[in-house]
Amino acid sequence: MHELSITESILEIALRHAAEAEAEKITDIHLVIGKLSSIVDDSVQFYWDIVSDGTAAQGAVLHFRRVRIEIVCQACGESYHPEELDLSCPGCGSRDVRIVAGEEFRLEAIEVE
Amino acid sequence: MKERIPIVEKILSANDHIAAQNKSALDSAGVLGLNFMASPGAGKTSLIEHTIKKLKDRLKLAVVDGDVATSIDADRAAAAGAQSVQINTGGECHLDAIMLQGALSELHLEEIDLLIVENVGNLICPASFKLGTHKSVLIASVPEGDDKPYKYPGMYRGVEALVINKIDLLPYVEFDMEYFRQGVEILNPGLVTFPLSCRTDEGLDAYLAWVETEMEAHRRVVQ
Ligand SMILES: Nc1nc2c(ncn2[C@@H]2O[C@H](COP(=O)(O)OP(=O)(O)OP(=O)(O)O)[C@@H](O)[C@H]2O)c(=O)[nH]1
Ligand SMILES: [Mg+2]
Ligand SMILES: [Zn+2]
Numbered sequence: 001m002h003e004l005s006i007t008e009s010i011l012e013i014a015l016r017h018a019a020e021a022e023a024e025k026i027t028d029i030h031l032v033i034g035k036l037s038s039i040v041d042d043s044v045q046f047y048w049d050i051v052s053d054g055t056a057a058q059g060a061v062l063h064f065r066r067v068r069i070e071i072v073c074q075a076c077g078e079s080y081h082p083e084e085l086d087l088s089c090p091g092c093g094s095r096d097v098r099i100v101a102g103e104e105f106r107l108e109a110i111e112v113e
Numbered sequence: 114m115k116e117r118i119p120i121v122e123k124i125l126s127a128n129d130h131i132a133a134q135n136k137s138a139l140d141s142a143g144v145l146g147l148n149f150m151a152s153p154g155a156g157k158t159s160l161i162e163h164t165i166k167k168l169k170d171r172l173k174l175a176v177v178d179g180d181v182a183t184s185i186d187a188d189r190a191a192a193a194g195a196q197s198v199q200i201n202t203g204g205e206c207h208l209d210a211i212m213l214q215g216a217l218s219e220l221h222l223e224e225i226d227l228l229i230v231e232n233v234g235n236l237i238c239p240a241s242f243k244l245g246t247h248k249s250v251l252i253a254s255v256p257e258g259d260d261k262p263y264k265y266p267g268m269y270r271g272v273e274a275l276v277i278n279k280i281d282l283l284p285y286v287e288f289d290m291e292y293f294r295q296g297v298e299i300l301n302p303g304l305v306t307f308p309l310s311c312r313t314d315e316g317l318d319a320y321l322a323w324v325e326t327e328m329e330a331h332r333r334v335v336q
Contacts, residue, residue, distance in 0.1 A: 002207055002238035009124050017120050027115060031124070038237045038267050086263075087299045095299050103270070105241070109119045 003043035004051075010044070011051050014110050018056055023112030026057040030111075034067045034104040060110075069102030128242055131210035135217060135245025142222035145331040146230065146246035147324075150268065152261075153234030155254040156278040158186045159311035160320075161229055165193040167321050172226040172328065177216045179208040179233045186231055195229075196220060207238035210245055227328060236265040248327060254278040259289045262296030269300040274307070276320060281310040 010029065018026050033039050041064050052058050068081045075094035088095045123129065139146045149157045158178075165174050176190035176197040187199035198216045200208060213230065220228075230246055232239040251272040253261060256279060262269045269275075275297065283290075290308075297304055305323065309316030 002205070002241060005128075005205070005209065006124060006241070009127055012127060013120065013122050013124070017118055017122075021116070021118050023116065023118075036266050036270070037241070038265075088295075095295055096302070097299055099270075099300075103267075105125070106123050107120045109117050111115050111117050113115050 003040060004047050006039065007044050007047035007051050010048070010107060011055065011057060013107050014057050014060070015055060017110055018112050021112060024056065025113050026060045026110050027113055028061050028063060028111035029057070030063045030065065030108040032065045032067060032104045032106050032108045034102040035069050036099070036102040037105045039105070065108065067101055067104045070100050071097045072100050073097050125241060125243070128210045131214055132243040132245035135210055135213055136247070138217055138222065139228065139245065139247070140335045142225065143332060143335050144222055144225050144228050145328050146228045146244070146248075147327075148230045148232060148239075148244050148246040148249045149252060150232045150236075150239045150249060150272070151234060151252035151254070152236045152257055155234070155252045155257065156276075156311050157231045157234070157252055158189050160252060160276065160278065161186075161190055161195075161231060162193040163311055163314075163317060164229065164321070164324065165190065165195045167317070168227070168324065169194045171325075173224055174227045174229065175220050175225045177213065177220075177228065177230045179212070179231060181205075181233060190231075196225070202233055206233055206235045207242050208232050208244060209242045213244045213246075227324070236261065236268045240265075240267040240271050247331060248273040250274045250276060252276045252278050253293075255280060255282045255286050255288045259287075259293035260296075262293065262300055266300050269297055269304075272301065272304070274305045274323065275301075277306065277308040278311055280308045280315065281312045 014029055072079045073089035073094050074096040076092040078091040151157045174195040176195045178187040179200045184199040187197045190197040198219050200212050200216050249272040307320040
């Protein structure tokens with residue numbers, strides 16, 4: 001459900017940057033979303049079609065760049081990308097680990113004409 | 114002609130901006146703000162009632178209650194002896210900074226020491242929306258199961274304290290405390306954790322002492 005407010009924020013940011021660039025139309029929007037942020041692409045797309053209607057961003061294509069989870073083990077230094085819910089180190093089994101990627105949630109670029 | 118405009122902006126930057134305003138409003142009035150998040154029925158309102166009853170002689174408390182439709186929880190907080198404001202989110206599954214800003218304008222912040230915000234019961238959405246409170250507290254509860262940190266990592270990542278409520282039910286429910294805590298430790302190393310029961314009051318004192326310590330620390334910072 002919070003995809004609605006998120007989609008509205010995406011639109012607001014995109015329109016603001018397009019206006020600053022004096023662009024007439026936004027054709028593409030590039031989003032970076034880490035696997036750990038709980039965003040469902042399909043719902044954003046669904047709300048996008050509704051909220052962008054009648055704006056300079058109407059019909060713009062949303063591109064989702066999904067970033068894998070990356071973890072660095074503090075015990076043995078190994079860096080890995082867990083696919084399962086078990087986040088502990090596959091090398092040495094340590095649970096003293098740091099999440100270094102996968103929490104991204106930002107707008108990377110827009111394409112305008 | 115197509116042109117690519119690079120942007121480095123967090124998607125919720127507008128919300129973050131209002132959250133920062135809320136925080137400075139709280140700071141200038143010397144109010145410590147806590148954001149209580151949990152799944153539905155975990156015991157947010159129960160813990161708020163205990164907090165009010167135990168601390169109201171020493172601290173002036175206010176509660177902001179986010180609820181999809183009713184004022185039941187705000188009424189419970191008022192009955193326990195706190196100023197309370199209800200935010201009906203009108204179907205939204207989380208509070209955001211603008212909603213809290215509206216609620217703050219209905220409170221006399223100068224007369225308050227501690228503000229507790231009860232977020233909407235939900236383990237996903239509230240984690241993304243900063244409010245401008247100083248500390249986020251996650252209230253887990255035993256009957257929800259021990260796999261929740263693994264399933265809702267975003268929520269467990271973003272909090273400063275964890276309550277494990279309903280420990281009175283441990284004998285009746287399959288809940289592997291070690292497995293639960295392992296998940297928490299990976300997501301949020303060293304997170305302060307208070308196993309307690311709002312039913313038997315076991316473990317409540319450690320949590321209340323933490324609230325008072327945070328209050329003291331906050332006073333020193335904003336003065
Ligand atoms: N056994 C037991 N029951 C509890 C405990 N704490 C709360 N409850 C019960 O759990 C139910 C839900 O408690 P609430 O405090 O209303 O939970 P909440 O998180 O505020 O719920 P929502 O606001 O509806 O999401 C109530 O029936 C409480 O009496 C506890 O420590 N042990
Ligand atoms: Mg409640
Ligand atoms: Zn390792």
